[in-house]
Amino acid sequence: MCGIVGYIGDRDLTSILLVGLERLSYRGYDSAGIAVISDGELSCWKKPGKIHALNEALKNMIIQGQVGIGHTRWATHGEPNEVNAHPQLSQSRRVAVVHNGIIENYLELKSKLKKEGHIFLSQTDTEIIVHLIERYLQDDLESAVELAAKDLVGSLAIAVVAEADPDKIVVYKKGSPLVIGVGKGENYIASDVNAIISHTKNIIYLDDGELAIIEKNNYTIKRNGKIINKEIQTVKWDAVISDKNGYEHYMLKEIYEQAIVVRKLISKYLQNNKVHFKSLKLDKEELAKIKRFIIQACGTSWHSGLLGKYLIEKYTRIPTEVDISSEFRYRDIITEGNKIVVAISQSGETADTLACIREAKSKFFKVLSFVNVKGSSIDRESDGVIYTHSGPEIGVASTKNYVAQLVSLYLFMVHLGILKWTLDEEKVDVMLNNLRRLPEQIDKILQQTDHIKKIAKKYAKSKEFIFVGRGVNYPTALEGALKLKELSYIHAAGYPAGELKHGPIALIDENLPVVCIAPQSETYDKMISNIQEIRARKGKTIVIATEGDENIKEYADDILYIPLCPEDLTPILAVIPLQLLAYYIALELNCDVDQPRNLAKSVTVE
Numbered sequence: 028m029c030g031i032v033g034y035i036g037d038r039d040l041t042s043i044l045l046v047g048l049e050r051l052s053y054r055g056y057d058s059a060g061i062a063v064i065s066d067g068e069l070s071c072w073k074k075p076g077k078i079h080a081l082n083e084a085l086k087n088m089i090i091q092g093q094v095g096i097g098h099t100r101w102a103t104h105g106e107p108n109e110v111n112a113h114p115q116l117s118q119s120r121r122v123a124v125v126h127n128g129i130i131e132n133y134l135e136l137k138s139k140l141k142k143e144g145h146i147f148l149s150q151t152d153t154e155i156i157v158h159l160i161e162r163y164l165q166d167d168l169e170s171a172v173e174l175a176a177k178d179l180v181g182s183l184a185i186a187v188v189a190e191a192d193p194d195k196i197v198v199y200k201k202g203s204p205l206v207i208g209v210g211k212g213e214n215y216i217a218s219d220v221n222a223i224i225s226h227t228k229n230i231i232y233l234d235d236g237e238l239a240i241i242e243k244n245n246y247t248i249k250r251n252g253k254i255i256n257k258e259i260q261t262v263k264w265d266a267v268i269s270d271k272n273g274y275e276h277y278m279l280k281e282i283y284e285q286a287i288v289v290r291k292l293i294s295k296y297l298q299n300n301k302v303h304f305k306s307l308k309l310d311k312e313e314l315a316k317i318k319r320f321i322i323q324a325c326g327t328s329w330h331s332g333l334l335g336k337y338l339i340e341k342y343t344r345i346p347t348e349v350d351i352s353s354e355f356r357y358r359d360i361i362t363e364g365n366k367i368v369v370a371i372s373q374s375g376e377t378a379d380t381l382a383c384i385r386e387a388k389s390k391f392f393k394v395l396s397f398v399n400v401k402g403s404s405i406d407r408e409s410d411g412v413i414y415t416h417s418g419p420e421i422g423v424a425s426t427k428n429y430v431a432q433l434v435s436l437y438l439f440m441v442h443l444g445i446l447k448w449t450l451d452e453e454k455v456d457v458m459l460n461n462l463r464r465l466p467e468q469i470d471k472i473l474q475q476t477d478h479i480k481k482i483a484k485k486y487a488k489s490k491e492f493i494f495v496g497r498g499v500n501y502p503t504a505l506e507g508a509l510k511l512k513e514l515s516y517i518h519a520a521g522y523p524a525g526e527l528k529h530g531p532i533a534l535i536d537e538n539l540p541v542v543c544i545a546p547q548s549e550t551y552d553k554m555i556s557n558i559q560e561i562r563a564r565k566g567k568t569i570v571i572a573t574e575g576d577e578n579i580k581e582y583a584d585d586i587l588y589i590p591l592c593p594e595d596l597t598p599i600l601a602v603i604p605l606q607l608l609a610y611y612i613a614l615e616l617n618c619d620v621d622q623p624r625n626l627a628k629s630v631t632v633e
């Protein structure tokens with residue numbers, strides 16, 4: 028994964044690199060480092076831990092220089108310590124490289140280089156890149172990078188600086204994203220536009236196999252050794268500065284923003300009771316002819332996809348499959364018929380999801396994506412896009428964007444239902460009116476925070492949790508379990524409630540809390556039977572139920588009420604107490620809720 032940034036110009040190099048890294052920390056925060064060339068001499072500083080540690084280390088230093096590169100790491104090869112942090116230096120310490128990606132043949136190359144006398148200090152795959160570059164470095168840096176790139180198998184976006192050729196940054200892209208920011212008398216490179224957007228909006232998106240030589244007043248892009256011209260694109264959005272707005276954490280702020288997000292989506296996509304998706308780019312006739320959807324996504328976005336399947340199949344009768352992206356890619360998918368691959372991604376940069384889009388397009392599928400981050404790779408590479416408009420989501424655990432994905436999928440389903448004539452006007456009116464009531468209902472749930480805090484305190488010492496739900500709330504069970512795992516490091520598993528008796532019920536004893544998602548629904552009675560089975564084995568039940576359900580008191584150790592809404596919309600409400608439960612349990616355990624260990628906001632390696 029990782030994020031890379033680089034600058035060449037006369038302004039304050041260190042601050043440009045550090046701010047860029049902060050903005051890229053969603054790509055990993057295991058360590059950070061910068062390398063700078065000043066008066067022809069290369070210097071490097073790096074620290075394990077979050078960018079803050081590097082900031083602290085550099086705060087009283089005056090670093091001169093006009094050329095520099097920086098890196099924020101999500102550890103793939105080697106533990107997150109200082110030696111494994113990037114920039115990685117060559118043996119002479121005169122060449123430095125930052126890398127996003129994975130070199131698949133690094134062991135083979137490493138042993139070859141070792142035989143030639145190279146000594147390696149780190150466990151990273153990246154170190155071999157810089158050794159190779161130094162080995163090839165004779166005249167100019169770009170030729171050495173080009174030769175090294177030919178030896179490398181895997182994914183890489185790299186930026187390289189060298190004392191031997193001090194007035195340039197050379198970058199190369201294959202697999203991982205990389206952009207050039209074009210300025211006046213200065214230029215930038217970064218893994219994504221947002222790292223440099225406050226300095227320039229003139230962006231060149233590099234494609235795989237392209238190498239670029241970045242100088243102060245110039246840049247040259249090459250493919251297979253030949254200079255090519257690439258269009259400069261002007262990005263239309265501004266830097267979004269996100270602060271905590273008085274909340275203790277970004278995650279809490281984002282949980283509290285959910286009603287606003289739903290309102291925004293409704294006002295963006297609903298006009299005169301009709302659904303309009305401006306950026307969809309697939310025309311109505313094309314959509315109406317679709318015979319099959321294949322949704323692919325990862326993590327929380329995959330959970331959204333699971334609900335998408337229920338909704339699309341129930342209301343439009345179009346068969347819909349849902350795959351985890353890393354599985355979709357390696358199965359022999361049937362390509363016949365009129366079909367669309369749907370990608371769902373908050374970041375728009377998830378490597379597995381992106382790889383599936385490319386795979387799908389190579390097999391002549393059209394790709395429609397639900398994306399939050401505009402200008403991201405998935406946004407740019409999809410045939411059509413529906414933006415989830417949840418604004419910047421900084422907390423690593425997805426909250427408001429999950430709700431935004433569910434609402435967007437719901438609106439998409441309504442849109443399709445109208446096109447396919449499976450939904451009539453009257454039914455659509457009812458559905459949309461129910462949707463409009465959600466923001467108020469979300470706010471009502473958020474008023475129960477004190478009650479949720481108490482429940483969190485009561486169960487925070489539990490070693491594991493189970494989450495169960497049925498139908499549309501089976502994905503909610505998965506999402507609740509994922510939130511708890513990633514925030515509190517407590518093991519949690521989500522199951523369809525009916526599956527309990529096929530194995531997981533063996534886990535239940537008086538120490539196991541089971542979160543049961545049981546709002547009013549077609550399967551309510553079945554859920555009650557499942558809850559009774561849990562209670563009969565002394566499991567502790569925390570039940571998400573519909574307001575006014577007095578009956579549930581008999582079966583629940585603790586209850587979290589959500590307002591009454593149609594079953595199809597209950598996942599949007601039911602997930603909110605689960606997000607808060609995970610958040611407060613994590614606080615009880617002193618966990619870093621915004622940046623949990625081992626995670627990154629955007630998973631940019633496969």
Ligand code: AGP
Pocket residue numbers: 325326327328371372373374375376377380423424425426513627628629630
């Ligand atoms: C969510 O809380 C997780 N951090 C993670 O599962 C995430 O949803 C997944 O990595 C997919 O990311 P994307 O939506 O940006 O593609």
